Amino acid sequence: MKESLMEAAFDAAGLVGYRYRTEDFYEMGREKIREYARAVQDLHPAHWSEDAAGALGYAGLIAPTTFLSTVAMLANRRLLETVVSGDDIVVQTDQVFEMHKPILTGDRLISDVELTSVRRIADKNLLTITNTFIDQTGDTVQVMHTTVVAITGGDVNADMSETIERVIMSGLDTTSQTVIAAADGLPVTKPDSKTAARLSQVSRTRVPHTAIRFHDIAIGDELPTRTVRLTRGDLVNYAGVSGDANPIHWHDDVAALAGLPDVIAHGMLTMGLAAGFVTGWLGDPGALIRYGVRLSNYAVVEADSAGSIEFTGRIKSVDAATKTAVVVIVAKSAGRKVFGLATADVRLA
Template identity: 60%
Template sequence: MSSVVDAPDVASQVGHYYQAEGTYEVGREKIREYARAVQDYHPAHWDEDAATKLGYAGLLAPLTFVSIPAMAANRLLFETVVVGYDMFVQTEQVFEQYKPIVAGDVLITDVELSSVRRIAGKDLITVTNTFTDQAGEVVHVMHTTVVGIAGEGVDPEITRAVENIMVHGVNIFGGGRTPEEIAQARAKPTPRRPEGELRLSMEGAARIPATVMSFEELTVGAELPIRNARVSRGDLVNYSGVSGDGNPIHWDDRVARLAGLPDVIAHGMLTMGLGAGFVSAWSGDPGAVTRYGVRLSNYTVVDAKSGGEIEYSGRVKSLDPAARSAVVNIVAKSGGRKIFGLATTTIQFS
């Protein structure tokens, strides 16, 4: 399969920046729709009175909700800048929450190609999304790392198969622009983030978490109750529609096998959303998380008949008395394999 440009050329575009057109208004029903998709039934995502009791001005969005506006905003980057690859595999995700997002918030999404690293002949590409609110303050930052794969090891049939079944107007492998358009974009000076410090949310920093336990009740080594989550093919199709991630490896057997997978697999972001809900069910306050980082090491196979199962467990790794925060290690297993190579979350307590 021929590439539009040589993959290593993408490294020269590190720092490429733009602000997504328009804004994203966080809708109340979209929050509920997304919470259902990641099986997160914390009352603050569903009931306005429950959210108000925790100190929120509206229905609370799940931590990984920002992946929705990011998916749309990043499309241009993968059509004009991060090109020359035949496939992308998600490998790492970091969420930094400075202020919990609620219904009615209007988000501005920035996109930056923040890093390209070559390891073992493959490119690890990191895209950073910065979300600011109506006041111009940063409420959330998300770092997404994917592995760009080109040439050998990619079945040339996959492109044709995907084109025949994908939603019209969506190209999951980038390359939505002609070679001439890409060349013109590359000929222009690389746009950079405007100078000046970003303002972090003061309201978020001042908020007192409404956790079910106080910091003094925590102990290093304390274990979280195990959660067993089940996902079906229907869950995967639902998540694809809600999140905007239409990659057919999550719902089409043939494309999954052309991609070198044993069968259809669950979205990495879906497994992270389930993990975030697992933690907030224990802490009692989804907005108390300040950082959530996951390195994916394997995948969850979702059989057409029996579905897939993921077991989540956790343990308090460390405590910071000055910040009144705890770092929790999260373990996720499916089919006897760890699907999270390394996963931690930092939570502030009352």
């Protein structure tokens, strides 16, 4: 019986469509928004001041673009414990955010979680998880697609698990719960008229209060370059704020066992920095309506010196009918491109 449960759990392709809704809501806190904005070095006043947010038409502080990645980590734990072995390492490769309604202080969010795709590449499972976030009014406010690759324990240094157990945060369960999850029967639920949420149109219909106006831009225009400094302290702070306790981001020995040249910045941290680079140029964080990133490299942060990431961007396309534009973002660290492809769809005044 145990063997059949394990086989079912690791047949990831057979679990496509596995779906559930989180049992409890996540309440957006004023200080948590500020805390996260500080972690991704986003100083836009609308994340910090109610007066500044109100001037842009928001009823409270607005969360930075990538904030809900932290909520998704909590919501997705059950799914990952079901389809990934405790000996596997999960590495993020792609992330897409679709914004339908600004996330504000006091919002209460639940998440539908679904395994939407499994691809087999080079003997590794490439999993795509979709989070649909729904607020207290029943509106779908954001949809997030996260793609990760599961690297099996056999491909990782044998000492890694033991080292991680020595340094990981106390109270964080790193053991596999695969059999327990499989024994639950893996119910696949489909939303019906009572549970399906309506897709909010707020982000696509509200009047944006951007500092940049549509008639002032053209294809090929470049955004002002921004260079961000990163220290080990920044990585530790982001780990605590986001809940991403992976020690490759703060512990030299674990990073070395993972085959990395040194400790590296979180993928989501680099994405958060890049999103702030765009919204800072826009002047209105709620005017970014889609954000997609494919990670191709990492930013190394050494112990005895700060690392840095340089962000540049240019207008790739414009749509006069909707006053929208697509911005291509380039992130470089130590001369290497961190993003394989990164784009932001924005609405302009």
